[in-house]
Amino acid sequence: RAKESGRGVYRFFKREMDETIRERRTLARELRQAITDEELVVFYQPLARAADGEVCGFEALVRWKHPVRGMVPPLEFIPVAEENGLITQLGEWVLRRACADAASWDRPLRIAVNLSPLQLNQPNLPTLVHEVLIATGLSPSRLELEITESALFKDYQRALDNLRRLKALGVRIAMDDFGTGFSSLSTLQSFPFDKIKIDKSFVENIHRHDRATVIVRAVLGLGRSLEIPVVAEGVETQEQIDFLRGESCAELQGYAIGRPGPIDSLSAWTLARAAAAAAAEVETKARG
Numbered sequence: 660r661a662k663e664s665g666r667g668v669y670r671f672f673k674r675e676m677d678e679t680i681r682e683r684r685t686l687a688r689e690l691r692q693a694i695t696d697e698e699l700v701v702f703y704q705p706l707a708r709a710a711d712g713e714v715c716g717f718e719a720l721v722r723w724k725h726p727v728r729g730m731v732p733p734l735e736f737i738p739v740a741e742e743n744g745l746i747t748q749l750g751e752w753v754l755r756r757a758c759a760d761a762a763s764w765d766r767p768l769r770i771a772v773n774l775s776p777l778q779l780n781q782p783n784l785p786t787l788v789h790e791v792l793i794a795t796g797l798s799p800s801r802l803e804l805e806i807t808e809s810a811l812f813k814d815y816q817r818a819l820d821n822l823r824r825l826k827a828l829g830v831r832i833a834m835d836d837f838g839t840g841f842s843s844l845s846t847l848q849s850f851p852f853d854k855i856k857i858d859k860s861f862v863e864n865i866h867r868h869d870r871a872t873v874i875v876r877a878v879l880g881l882g883r884s885l886e887i888p889v890v891a892e893g894v895e896t897q898e899q900i901d902f903l904r905g906e907s908c909a910e911l912q913g914y915a916i917g918r919p920g921p922i923d924s925l926s927a928w929t930l931a932r933a934a935a936a937a938a939a940e941v942e943t944k945a946r947g
């Protein structure tokens with residue numbers, strides 16, 4: 660009896676697994692097509708200087724405009740692309756698109772692009788980035804590449820070597836999702852990052868969990884001592900903004916600042932924001 664039901668459970672899981680594998684295969688095939696069919700779009704989310712709210716840059720976040728499923732979020736296809744190697748092609752496409760878009764902006768704002776672990780381990784990555792900068796005419800200092808610490812685990816020496824070569828080009832390197840990995844501190848020790856992005860899982864718990872508040876404060880202190888600007892991601896409330904400002908966090912990113920949006924939503928948005936920042940300044944001067 661037990662054996663019977665055991666086999667039933669096995670059959671059930673086997674079916675589930677086959678289903679998952681089939682789904683992944685379909686996704687991989689469709690994704691390959693999506694790159695050539697230009698179904699991918701880059702959304703941009705603003706980053707604001709904490710001190711005055713002025714927009715100082717944007718992060719490029721890829722979306723898949725699937726003909727049937729609609730807008731697919733990156734967490735549903737980036738892991739698949741990473742697994743089957745498609746990420747190199749996809750990542751190159753995002754990099755090119757983001758740099759070309761940023762080069763066309765009327766203000767020299769910074770553009771942040773996410774790099775996957777596989778990309779960081781490609782020997783030709785610095786050459787590619789160099790080529791894209793020249794082709795798009797974007798100044799290297801305006802490009803910021805975001806990596807997570809897992810990118811250093813595949814081939815540590817190669818990844819580190821690539822980071823050094825990228826930095827030599829004048830590109831900035833940010834550590835993304837800080838605090839969520841297994842060895843965030845040793846990663847921080849191994850390379851002179853230009854920015855630390857404290858993960859939203861900590862930011863969302865500011866004032867909700869004492870421990871999270873303490874951790875955020877400690878990371879900000881760490882950044883200060885190492886002279887690395889810290890960005891808070893996932894900022895959603897005024898209370899979080901006030902806290903982060905008070906703790907002299909450098910930049911803020913999150914729905915409270917602005918949601919990711921398509922390129923044509925940007926120019927009006929940044930102008931409005933810049934106007935608001937200017938007005939705030941006038942107000943402060945008038946008061947003071």
Ligand code: C2E
Binds near residue numbers: 721893
């Ligand atoms: P990430 O680089 O840490 O990007 C931040 C994510 O947080 C984005 O999710 C953004 O939409 C979301 N977010 C921003 N503000 C808030 C907020 O206030 N509240 C909440 N709950 N979420 C917020 P998204 O766009 O879904 O991207 C998820 C992840 O996918 C990214 O995390 C990044 O790791 C990856 N990704 C996105 N685009 C690319 C890409 O072009 N290449 C690679 N390799 N990875 C990418």
Ligand code: MG
Binds near residue numbers: 718773805835
């Ligand atoms: Mg990022």
Ligand code: MG
Binds near residue numbers: 835836856858892
């Ligand atoms: Mg992040």
Ligand code: MG
Binds near residue numbers: 836858859892
């Ligand atoms: Mg994150």
